[in-house]
Amino acid sequence: MGNFFSTDGPLFEGMAYIINIIYVSVLWILFSVPIITIGASSTALYYTVTKVIRHGRSYIFREFWQSFKSNLKQSTAVWLIYLVMMGILLVDIRVMGAFGTAVSQTLQFVFVIGICMVSAVMVYALAYIARFTQNVRHILTNSVLMAIRHLPKTLLLVVILAAAVLGCYLFGLGIVFIPAVAALVDSLILESIFVQYMSKEDREKEALRNHPEQYEYYNRKE
Numbered sequence: 001m002g003n004f005f006s007t008d009g010p011l012f013e014g015m016a017y018i019i020n021i022i023y024v025s026v027l028w029i030l031f032s033v034p035i036i037t038i039g040a041s042s043t044a045l046y047y048t049v050t051k052v053i054r055h056g057r058s059y060i061f062r063e064f065w066q067s068f069k070s071n072l073k074q075s076t077a078v079w080l081i082y083l084v085m086m087g088i089l090l091v092d093i094r095v096m097g098a099f100g101t102a103v104s105q106t107l108q109f110v111f112v113i114g115i116c117m118v119s120a121v122m123v124y125a126l127a128y129i130a131r132f133t134q135n136v137r138h139i140l141t142n143s144v145l146m147a148i149r150h151l152p153k154t155l156l157l158v159v160i161l162a163a164a165v166l167g168c169y170l171f172g173l174g175i176v177f178i179p180a181v182a183a184l185v186d187s188l189i190l191e192s193i194f195v196q197y198m199s200k201e202d203r204e205k206e207a208l209r210n211h212p213e214q215y216e217y218y219n220r221k222e
Contacts, residue, residue, distance in 0.1 A: 017053070018177075020060060024048050025180040027064050037072070039079025039126055042183075044068040047130035049183040050191065057209065071129050077136050078129070082122040089115050119161055120147045120154045127190045146193060153189050160185055 024045060031041035044067040051057050093111045096104040124143035128134075134142070147154045164182035168175045195203055 020053055021177050021180045021184075024053065024060050024064065024183075025176050025178070027061065028179045029175060031064075031068055036076060036079070037068075039075035039077075039082070040068050040072045042079075043071045043075040043126045043130045045179060045183045046127045046187060046190075047071075049180055050130070050187045053180070053184065054187060055209075067130060074129050074136055074139065075126055078122065078125045078139065081140070082118060085118050086115065089118065116158050117147065120158050123157050123161060123186065124154075124190070127186065128194070131194055142197075146197075150193050153193060157186060157189060160189075 027048075028041050028045045031044065032038045044064045047067040048060055048064045052060050052063055089111050093108050096108045096111070098104075121140070121143045124147050125139050128139050128143055128146075132139075160182055164178050167178045195206070198206065
């Protein structure tokens with residue numbers, strides 16, 4: 001019972017975990033305020049959740065700020081492309097809705113599917129930027145290919161995104177924890193995909209970094 005209430009016990013660890021979830025969500029909110037920086041803020045959110053919250057490496061603000069700065073240009077470019085494409089699709093849906101014909105309704109459905117796919121590619125791309133170094137064209141190309149190749153997981157990512165947006169809309173205070181929770185679930189899915197495109201050497205190094213005690217032993221061996 002004493003261990004349960006100790007600073008190393010499950011109670012305090014659980015509280016620390018919740019506080020970290022709220023902390024990184026608040027950072028995401030603050031860095032997303034200009035709207036145009038939502039892309040960079042989301043990349044930083046994914047990076048921080050994966051590295052700090054999931055694997056306990058480094059510190060939240062340090063990693064969030066570092067990722068935000070280093071990926072600002074690419075993430076913003078991806079975000080702006082996403083906004084333009086979403087704007088076009090939403091206008092098309094509205095225009096088709098004005099006709100009220102069977103054909104226009106079919107096209108509306110097609111455009112809704114387009115919104116889902118564009119949103120999925122955006123999720124892949126912003127997370128991809130947090131993990132790999134490439135130019136925007138390659139980032140988007142690879143994100144599209146992965147979204148198609150891993151379609152079942154892609155659909156799950158779309159559901160998570162929709163649930164997160166709806167949750168924040170319906171429950172205002174949910175925004176202080178929903179972003180990080182969504183990023184955490186996304187990380188579990190996306191990391192299982194990204195690892196398939198990493199070399200054996202990179203996978204081994206990644207595994208060692210996520211287990212510090214093994215990493216230190218590995219360094220001593222070298």
